[in-house]
Amino acid sequence: MNKAYANRMEKVRPSAVGELLMLGAQPDIISFGGGYPAPEVFPVDKLSSVFADVMSQSGPRALQYSTPEGLLSLREKLVLRMKQSGISCDLDNLFIIQGGQQGLDLVAKMFINEGDVIVTESPTFMGALIAFNPYEPVYKTVPMDEHGMDMDALEEILRTNARVKFIYTVPEFQNPTGVTMSLERRQRLVELANQYDVMILEDSPYREIRFQGELISPIKSFDTEGRVIHLGSFSKILSPGLRLGWVVAETEIATKLCLLKMAADTQNSTLNMYLADKFMEKYNMDEHIQSIRVLYKEKKETMIEAVRQYLPSTVSYTNPEGGLFTWLTFPQHVDATTLMRDRLLPEAKVAYVPGSTFFPVDEEVNHCRMNYSGASKENIIKGVAALGTILKEYC
Amino acid sequence: MNKAYANRMEKVRPSAVGELLMLGAQPDIISFGGGYPAPEVFPVDKLSSVFADVMSQSGPRALQYSTPEGLLSLREKLVLRMKQSGISCDLDNLFIIQGGQQGLDLVAKMFINEGDVIVTESPTFMGALIAFNPYEPVYKTVPMDEHGMDMDALEEILRTNARVKFIYTVPEFQNPTGVTMSLERRQRLVELANQYDVMILEDSPYREIRFQGELISPIKSFDTEGRVIHLGSFSKILSPGLRLGWVVAETEIATKLCLLKMAADTQNSTLNMYLADKFMEKYNMDEHIQSIRVLYKEKKETMIEAVRQYLPSTVSYTNPEGGLFTWLTFPQHVDATTLMRDRLLPEAKVAYVPGSTFFPVDEEVNHCRMNYSGASKENIIKGVAALGTILKEYC
Known part of the structure; x- marks a missing residue:
């Protein structure tokens, strides 16, 4: 049988680290590999109460088809929340999607012909690459520092690549680095997009999980030409x-x-x-989010404290002001994939995500992404200490 | 601003009948236009009981991420149901999707390069065309009779079109015609697919809503070469x-x-x-489906009875053995879109879906799709009678 797949399927492959992550998901492993919210923040009782209300008030309607753009009253509430965050929008501008991930797929489907350029941060969210790949883009990547994308490097890319369709960014507590783009760079980013006539895809699933530092206006709030597409998500806040x-x-x-x-x-x-x-009608969403922030701040501080205490001083780390991840950089000769496969998993039963998977081009091997939301504080300390022991032997 | 959409967006347009259907959705209209299940068959109380069980037994897990292929125990149950319907499969062969519609999108994404051929029934499910269009296929269509696709016409298409990737069919109670493909044609279809080395996409959302006649084995059950992709759905049965x-x-x-x-x-x-x-663990799914069948049979019989009684004898109709739709054919000079817009909606406040929208090529204007699951029996009689009055004046 001739399985004549479309050409795009050449870009659709299982993740190289998939098997390693499967190992990391086993119950006896302390995993910093996931991107899972802490299950203890899920409002099980409140959602049970809400479910009972929905069934008694709107049972058959809630089980029926609705509309592609989604439930009107939910969209109205989100329009209001967006306005409160500085994004001017109306019902015509906002619709519901199947998690932020679907937004990544739809935007690429809408803009990308084979060979068109998507500009990303380096490193960037691997789920975005998975969504974009079937549309066969070419990636150009922008290095980051502690304030986000290097805007001069971005301008050089825009100046020299005629086929750029959009710039993809996770501006807050970026996945994987935990880095937040500064206000000045957000403004410059929009100016550059205007100047070079390209779109910006602002992926903001972590925005509300800020537990320290100043709130920074979304990139979309600086958009005067309708060229920023903003993605929000209930995944981390509900x-x-x-x-x-x-x-x-x-x-x-x-x-x-x-x-x-x-x-x-x-x-x-x-x-x-x-x-x-x-849920948003019956309970106070902001109070609920605040309880998540308090917990994640503790977990983040526990992890950073453990990193300082147990890892060799040759390992550098980011100190995020929100979100779910910190990013470790090992000495250049340490390959994080090899380290995890050969030593960390078998000897210490600890897992992270090797950093190489987050680079669309020019992989760097000596990083890893560490998630602190999913593990208990006790396991954070235990897992980082074990990583420290192995790293000290390894380096 | 230069909105440089991908080429595929030229194929993505609002449905021509969309506006008309919006009018048909207003509350004072008797609408036969939707494809909605009867809301009275939704098991609101049972799902409430199930929800309480899920929250108390697995609350945080049910609110957390799971896996792309979906919940293992649900997949196990579906593998068993598929085997009972004659489809030999295992866990590796079955995964969960966002309704049958997502299956249509994914299969086209996997197989279709611009210009590849998809063979469909004529008429065919318009939602499938909406899913396929962004991948820029060419459509070749096969006429139908009361036993489904004309297999000789299909063979002629396969013989003369080298770029056919798959044949799309809704074999049971087809949307829009209500026609079921016979056993003999299913076997012939698989033989032709084998002979001409193409895939078959079997879209079976209505399969279990059979209220009369003999159950016919799925096309997938005759598949010896792994070239049938079968789509199932909870939308009509739950x-x-x-x-x-x-x-x-x-x-x-x-x-x-x-x-x-x-x-x-x-x-x-x-x-x-x-x-x-x-739900499937706690209750008897087959009993639940049986209750849907009983209701839809009554509604279908009410509609066919009303069609016989009130419509001119120049109107022909299909008499489905299951599913949600019958298909009316008016005299050739009657344009169903014009009739609905100019007379039926304003004068009688009755809506259907004009048939032209279901033809990928070579539109025929003198048909309409009539849904009987959504309306009450009283409204079925009233609406068909009103259609009859207007048709008699119009013809």
Whole structure:
């Protein structure tokens, strides 16, 4: 049988670290590898109460088809939240998606012909690369420092690549580095996009999980030409198991993206949209998010403290002001994949995500992403200490 | 601003009948236009009981990320149901999708390069065309009679088109015609696919909603070479608001499709997969489906009876053995779109879906799709009678 796949399937392959991560998911492993929210922050009782309300008030409606753009009252609430964060938008600009990930797929589907250029941070969120790859883009990458993308390097890319369609960024507590883009760079980013006539895809799943430092306005809030597409998500502030996110975009773009959404899966779960909507109606979302921030701040501080205490001083780390991850940089000769496979997993039963997987081009091997939201504080200390012991022998 | 969309966006347009259908969705309209299950069959109380069980037994797990292929115990149950329907498969062959619609998107994404041929029935499900269009296929269409696709016409297409990638069919109670493909044609279809080395996409959302006649084995059950991809759905047998469906395919194909699923939206709602799983564990799914069949049979008979009684004898109709739709054919000079816009909606406040929208090529204007699951029996009689009055004046 001749399985005549489309050409795009050459870009669709299992992740090279997939098998390693599977090992890291076993129950006896202390895993810093996931990107999972802490399960203890899921509001199980409140959602149970909300479910009962939804079934008694709107049972059959909540189980029926609704519309591709999603539940109106939920969209109204999100428009209000977006306005409060400085993003000027209306119902025509906002619709519901199947988690932020679907936004990445839809935006690439809408803009990318084979060979078009997507500019990303280096490193960048690997889930975005997985979403973009089937559309066969070419990646150009921008180095980062502690304030985010190097804007001069970005300008050089824009100046020398005619086929750039959009710049992809996770501006807050970036996955994988934990780095936040500064206010000045956000403004410069929009200026550059205007000047070189390209789009910006602002992926903000962690924005509200800021536990220290000053809130910085979203990139979309500086958008005067409708060229920023903003993605939000309920995964980190309510529950990833509901698969709810949202897009904010200029009207024509939002309308076309929503046609692609309808083509791809008709609509989101009506039930889950009702649950999120009634949760926000019945309870105080900001108070709920605040409780997540308090917990994650403790966990982050526990991890950074352990890193300082147990890892060799040749290991550098980021100190995020929010989100779920810190990023470790080992001495250049240390390959984080080899270290994990040959020593850390078998000897210490500790896992992280090797950093190489986050580089679209020019892989760097001596980094790893460490998640602190998923593990207990006790396991954070234990796991980092074990990593320290092995690193000291290894280096 | 230069919105440099990808080329595929030229194929992504709002449906021409969309506006008309919006009018048909207003509350004072008797609408036969939707494809909605009857809300009275949604098991609100049982799902409430199931939700309480899920939250108390697995609350945090049901709100957390799970895996792209979906909840293991749900997949196990579906493998068993598939085997009972004659489809030989294993866990490696089956994964969960966001309703059947996502299967249509993923299969086209996997197989279609611009200009590749998809063969469809004529008419065919318009949602499939919406899913396929962004991948820029060429459509070749096969006429149908009361036993489904004309297999000689199909063979002629396969013989003369080298770029056919797959044949798309809704074999049971087809949307829009209500026609079921006979056993003999299913076997011939698989033989032709083998002979001409093409895939078959079997879209079976209505399969279990058979209320009369003999059950016919799925096309996939005759597949000896792994070239049939079978799509199932919970939308018509449990709730469309959960957005749950499944794919059955040969292992390599299932694995690659699941990579595309992960790229597109990470996974389905964990919560909703738990709900469907526990529903099937706690209650008897077959009994539940039987209650749907009883209701839809009554509604179908009410509609066919009304069609016979009130419509002119120049109107022909299909008499489906299951599913949600019958298909009316008016005299050739009657344009169903014009009739609905100019007379039926304003004068009688009755809506259907004009048939032209279901033809990928060579539109025929003198048909309409009539849904009987959504309306009350009283409204079915009233609406068909009103259609009859207007048709008699119009013809």
